[in-house]
Amino acid sequence: MLKKANSDLVRRQNRGLVLETLRQHGPLARITLGYQTGLSPASITSISGQLIDEGLVYSIIEDEEVSTQAKRGRPQTRLALNPQATNVLAISISVDGVELVFADFSGATREPIKLRLDTYATPKEDFGPRVAHEIKANAKRLGIALTSIKRIGVAVQGVADTISGEIPWSPAFCARDIPVVRPLERILSIPCSIGNNANMIAEALIATDRKKYGGTTAVVFLGHGVGLGLILNGVVFHGANGRAAELGHMNHIPDGPLCRCGRHGCLEAFSADYGIMRMANDRRGTDFDVHAAVRDDDMRKLELAAEAGDTVATNAFNRAGEVLGFGIARLIALINPQRVVLAGPGTRAYDLLKDSVGEALRRGLVHDLRKNVEFEVVPFGKDMIATGTLVETLRHLDRDVYATGQKGTVVEFSGRKIA
Amino acid sequence: MLKKANSDLVRRQNRGLVLETLRQHGPLARITLGYQTGLSPASITSISGQLIDEGLVYSIIEDEEVSTQAKRGRPQTRLALNPQATNVLAISISVDGVELVFADFSGATREPIKLRLDTYATPKEDFGPRVAHEIKANAKRLGIALTSIKRIGVAVQGVADTISGEIPWSPAFCARDIPVVRPLERILSIPCSIGNNANMIAEALIATDRKKYGGTTAVVFLGHGVGLGLILNGVVFHGANGRAAELGHMNHIPDGPLCRCGRHGCLEAFSADYGIMRMANDRRGTDFDVHAAVRDDDMRKLELAAEAGDTVATNAFNRAGEVLGFGIARLIALINPQRVVLAGPGTRAYDLLKDSVGEALRRGLVHDLRKNVEFEVVPFGKDMIATGTLVETLRHLDRDVYATGQKGTVVEFSGRKIA
DNA sequence: CAACATTTTTTTGGACGCTAAAATAAATCA
């Protein structure tokens, strides 16, 4: 159903558009901004004037030389997002621990901060408060006023319920249903949201190349588990309870090997690191502890063995690839994506999986659908998760907070121009 | 990315909103329309005045008695969509043949027309032209001017490529890649679009009850095959090539029984009528012709046998239910819908499938996800497909054609008021 | 170096669509 439209909507949408364009394409002259957004120069002058008055944007005073070689005409004055307008925070929760990344309104990040906080040992109702405490301490240390932080985004390895703001299950915790958003918001009085790793990587990819990833893309995350981020019509999809895209726990074979989730035959039970390790050890029974984290150097040893031609190791990777391939085939049958991206640390061993993935796709998917999908393996940078979280968080500010231009959102700011 | 907004957008959106509201809630007084849309009475007067001038809407002259019991105050004059503004056409293509349903702008339909046209025997390049010819003939017979038909929607049993407008594969044809949209548009000069049955049923459900189905719903269609319509965030999802939701050809078991599509182990090969029949006949080998249509009375016999306790028949239905259950479990893991709807003629035997579907869901899906999904079997009316097609077609007119209020779209119309 | 050319930005004046408030219309009530 459509929604009522009025001049309020027009203002919000165009202000949001200007902010997003500046965020994506860096400092831009008004004339360029007009060209990019489709708005007239007059409108750009008006909108940017307001944004400058509110301290969200400033006009750059160019260094003499910096500007491109001298041209005729009035020189451009470029506009940029004002870094001082706001701060935001990305929190990443994984088996490796909890990490904080502070960033300013322009998206510039501070050094990531690894918290000394044992997620396993912490009682679940203490988790939120402790993180909140660490945030306060670290913000103070960095000279960031807590009130200047306008939004927090949390990325979790595992299942994230975007509606309730809890973590129903994650390999980083023993307990279930860890409350995160609620306690952070309560203690810090800062709006907060939560999502899973794979979705954040999807966000980061869209930000990198909207043309390539902005349509319908499935981002398969290989790591300690198998995750999925779905980009549908250019937007990350969350599902009814914000818990879509559980590729890792999509069943592969009824009554297959035990999975960490307690079911049998999930994709992850074959294709995650522990599934591969179990197959290599040929121990499918109860004496293999699925909950134990697989050590990275053990995994590396196994990869080297497979590369050296070891049959047992090779078979384990082949099987993992086959199951992954069938999972992707099922995914393609349901979603018909134009692109499937493989990401995450698990792609390191993708050469060992590749052939069996391809073979499974051939067996499990009609040619018509297969031929229209582009596959891609993206090198995994650990920072992608924080980047994606920040992208999502800042977009929320651009669209839903600062785009409104309400009184409450005006940022205190000294002058109209800063260098 | 956001889009530029201006008064053009406001006009389009609000005009569309008024049309959609009138379409959904029947004749409405201006005051009620204002309440429903959120627009002010002044705006409603202005917008409805234009729509009336353009002949899209008319104000009803109430019969004396009809109006509710006498109230004080100026009586309401209700507005309604003008049936004469436009005609549209829904075409349904299935193994049962081709059917036409003409409707006017208010959505009132004429009697469905079954074409005498053998889809199997018709060469694929003749199909479009023949249907076009039949449309001309039947429109003439019904006294509907061809130029009054502003849009055609086609629903297909099988795969529909919404982008190319062709039918890559359908049980109704021997050939593949049947062109449909292109020839119809060329011959009739009427905009045309195509989609699959399950999506049309999804559209019909949304129109019936937006609150119930408008969020994230998976509509599983059981019939000669197994189809799927995905409603994501209130909108039917089409995928990159308009070919999403191939639940029937989502692999269940690698190297399983032969499917009509030529692969092995597709869900449909177990759970469609021919899959069930094959299992009952216990002939999994090549001597069972998967391409032969299963006769409805044979299917009915099998159902009766199962209901009477026949083991072979019961086992066949159990197995079909189990596989369907695992398919739905995988679907839920990927999409996290709030509701799964089972529809189609195959639901007639749902009592025979129910238990094994439930059991498979228990085995194949983590409890967390399962508990949040509501299941529902909707009684299947054959008209749902035409209804859904018309809903989609008329919405397109409401939003994208008549909402613009361009000169070209003004409908010739005699007076401002008709009885 | 002054007049001209060029390009960017701002200002101006008007259009469009929405809305609150006032006016009008059309009925019932007393």
Added chain:
DNA sequence: TGATTTATTTTAGCGTCCAAAAAAATGTTG
């Protein structure tokens, strides 16, 4: 008949966009 009530229309004004004109700021040229 006049008061009351409710629905609709008109009026006056507001916010936003935009085309065109004006202004600003620089380079070019004779």
